[in-house]
Structures are given as C-alpha cells and as structure tokens.
Amino acid sequence: MTYTPLPPPKPLKISSRIQTRLYRGELASQQVETFQDFLNEVEQQFLHHRIILHNAYTHWFSKGLATDKELRHFVQQFSVFSNQFLVAALNKVINAPTLEQSRASREILLNELGVIYRNPQVTQAQLPSLSEEDKDRQGDPALVSTEGTVDGGICRFRAAHFEWLLGVAKGLGLSYEDLGQCKHGSSTTIHFCNELIRLYGSDNPNLAEGASFAVENWAAAGFWQELEDGLLKIKQSRHPQLKLAFFTWHNRVEAQHAGHTLEELESVYFHPEFNRDQFLQGGQEILEAIAVFWDGLEEDRLPRGEL
Template sequence: MSQVISVTPHVSISDRITKRLQQGELTQQQVAEFQDFLGEVENKFFQHPVITKNIYTRWFSQGTATDEELRHFIKQFSVFSNQFLLAALAKTINASTLQQSRASREILLNELGVIYRKVGQKIGSNAAQTEDEKDLEGDPELVSIEGTVDGGICRFKAAHFEWLIGVAEGLGLSYADIGKRKHGSATTLHFCDELIRLYGSDDPLIAEGASFAVENWAAAGFWQELEEGLLRIKQSRHPQLRLAFFTWHNRVEGQHAGHTLEELEEVYFHADFDRDKFMQGGEEILDAIAVFWNGLNGDRLNHINI
C-alpha cells in the first residue's frame, strides 16, 4: 500500500488516519477526499490574511505603543476576553455529544478559574519561583498548561479576566474600566457577536468550523507578537506590568490547536458531515477576527482611543 503524503505544514494526514487506512477502517478514496478537504482548509483558513498578515500585532510586537494606545488595546481586548465567556457557554449548551460538551467545559471552566491538573501532580509543586518568574511562566498556585479541569482547584485569582485586570492596573485602569460591552468599539462588538453566533452556534458543523478556525488562529503567532511587544514595554518603561495573561495564553494555545485536528478527523468521517457548513463557520469567524484587528489598527492610525 502506498504511503499517504502530508498535504501541508499546517494540516496533514495524521498517523491516526494512516493507521485506520492500513486497518481497513477507511478506503484510499476516503483518505484522498479528506486530503483534498485539508487542502481547502489550508487555503481558506491558514492562508487567511488575519493569520498571515496581521498588521496590528506585527506593529505591536515592536513595543512602541504609547500609553494611550496600550490602554485602548487592553480595553478592547478585555471586552473580547470577557464576552468570549458567553460564546463558550453557548458552545457548551449547544454541544451535540457529551464528549464535545466536556471539551467545551474544559475551556469555559479554565477561563473562570478552574486550574488544569495533571494526574498525580500537585498544584503549586514549583512554588519556589520568584515573583518575576511567576509572572512570565505562571504562578504554580494559579496556572497550568496541561491536564484537565476535572479534579482541578477553582481559585478566583486563576480566572483569566483577573489576570487581565493585573495588566490594566499597571496602566492606570481598574476593573470598572474594562470588559463590559459599553467599553467596546463597533468593530470589537462585531467580533464578540460573531463569536456567539458562530463559535456558539446550535448548528454543530458551523460551530465545529468556527472552533477549528479560532483555535488555530490563536496558535498561529499573534500571542507571541503581543508578548514580545509587552515585554519590550515592561523592560523599557513599565516594570510594574504583570503579563501572566499574555505569557500563559502564548504557551497554552498550541496545545488547544493540537486537539482540533483530532476532533476534525472524528466529525469528518460521519455520514452527516457537511463540508460547506464547516468551511462557512471557519471563514466567517476568521473574517470577524480580521474586523477586530483591523479595527484596532484603524483606531491606531486615526488616533482614536475609547
């Protein structure tokens, strides 16, 4: 039997699919069609401008943002971060299987402060870290990038929004200044509403496409660019900035994206899989993400700060 060749650096035929082919669970034609589908995912998702050419985050990585621009960024990002909870809840409620419900709850509960736990590992096992190390690598009492929330500890300070408050406070903002819809620009709110409509859709294939696109967008490098810019700003003029929100997300998102291909393999070979709906969900959410970042870039160029 001929070897199945990977289609792209981003999405490829996995060992799981090759094994199913060798065991006769899948035909060569099914695998070839899946390979063609992954090629479409590569072209329409991974080559989307918001992934390949995010002008705002590329600029941000230079660390030249003024304090006004920083505060505007934190306000808009906090609205997205807080409103994402509604989309994650909708995704949990609308999950079509118990397994998908649990996967959605993993994300939602971790956002709310339930710490990932690896079986057999004590939380806080590296408590000898300095405060600076905790900020860059994660306070072991509050964060972990591996494991499950099942059996994890819930702590208020582990909620992602509380980490973001820590960043905001270093820039003279308070809890009252961030996270609410009233703080969002029109482009930010468009993104938030599209997250609820698509990521939290009651159509499982629209939601699956949106989820796949969101997780792979999150792992495509924008967190790294944000972290680089904030570290430069912290080192040059704001040593008090607490960056755990950004450093933790930069490390964890690759793990999330790694799970999405496995989920895609599960749904693709079901009889009711609708390729067009999956692509619709992914393309439309990526367009909405682009509206968010392009809005921030437009605000920067036009000196608009809410």
C-alpha cells in the same frame, strides 16, 4: 505601513490516528485521500487567511512602540473580547452535539473561569519554586498549568483569565469598572464578539466546528507571540510593574488547543451529518470577524488618511 508577514502555519497532514484507523480497516484509502484533500482546502482558506499571515496591528504592537493611551485602549478592547468569549464558549457547551464535544468545550470554558488544569503526573510537591518575576512571566504554578484536565482541578478566583487581564490593566491605571463589558467596546470589537457568539457558539454543529477550528488555529499562529514581544519591551523600557501572565500563558497554551481541534475534526468528518461547505463557511466568516477586530484597532491608532 510595511511589515514582514508571519510564516505560514504547519501544513495540515493526516495524523497517526487516521493512519491507525486506515490500517485497522475502519477507513478506506479513498476516504483518507478525500480527507487530505479537505485538509488542504481548509489550510488554504483558513491558515493562509490574511489576518493570520498579515496582521498589521500585532506586527506594529510587537515593536513595543504603543503609547500609554494606545496600550490602555488595546487592553480595554481585548478585555471586552475576552469576557464576551465566555458567552460564546457557554453556547458552545450548550449546543455541543455529543457528550465528548461538550466535555471538550467545558475544558476551555471552565479553565477560563478559574478551574486549573490538573496534571495527574505532577504533585503539589513537584511544582517549581519561582520568584515573583518568574511567576509573572511563566505563570504561577499554583494557579496555572498548560497541561492536564479541569476534571478534578481546583477552582480559584485568581486563576480566572479575566483576573489576570485585570492585573495588566491595573498597571496602566485601569480598574475593574473599565473592563470587559460591552459598553467599553468599539463597534468593531462588538461586531467580533457578536460573530463569536453566532458562529463559535452556533447550534449548527458544522458552522460551530468550522468557527472553532479557525479560532483555535488563529490563536496558535503567532499573534500571542507578537503581543508578548511588544509588552515585554514596554515592561522593560517604562512599565516594570506590568503583570503579563495573561499574555505569556496564552502564548504557551494555545498550540495545544489547535491540536485538539484537528482531533475533533477527525472525529466528526466521517459522520454522514458532516457538511463540509458549512464547516468552511463557519471558519471563513469568523476569520473575517477577527479581521474586523484587528483592523479596528489598527484604524483607531492611525490618524485618518494613513490607512
């Protein structure tokens, strides 16, 4: 199968935060230069990984050609990954080496579980009034936000990401009992989930940082857009009842997570305990596990001999 690779993510550059620390004399020029060299290495090993630039499955999926059987299989496997991510995210909270990193990890976990991001600059009265179709495409403003903090936010069961995914599944004849649990996962899906728990939730902070950086930059690199493109085509052509908020919301929010991971890397890189080799190892190994997941879906859809 031939396909057009995604464009490479934006280069990793020294941020204004680091420039400010350099200007204030908190960092030496040599330290900043060494950090830029490290970012270049991270960019080559993580952001140019073939599963970020050359994901055959999501490229095919973007065309909207998935049969109902293929679509149900995809949603079921994605639901297992989505649910098992909660285990990895909880481990990341438990094993966070600092209070600040614990809070950053809790932001992600609690939002996954249904705590809505609270934007202090937006009141309830300022929320836009949207049609049901717009709510599905953009996210119901009463249940979701892409900005703010979970601190002081409201928890709603219907705001849990798994319930949004259940909304997609119901439109395909799947029920709660068909989703999320390991018994529904293929061997490649379960491998990915186990590696997420081992690396993203590791008690080795360097491995965990590398895995987190790689996961968030993978999520921001374009695969959500390819999934959304394919699902919108399917919704328009034959399944107008499909609820797609799970995918459209993640497509909008993941770029922010990637930005946060760079800020987090900046905060740990200059500490004596930082181990660059372990950081790179964590990122490389989780990207290989991500590749196993997507390659498994690609193999599942193709007759044997077509790979």
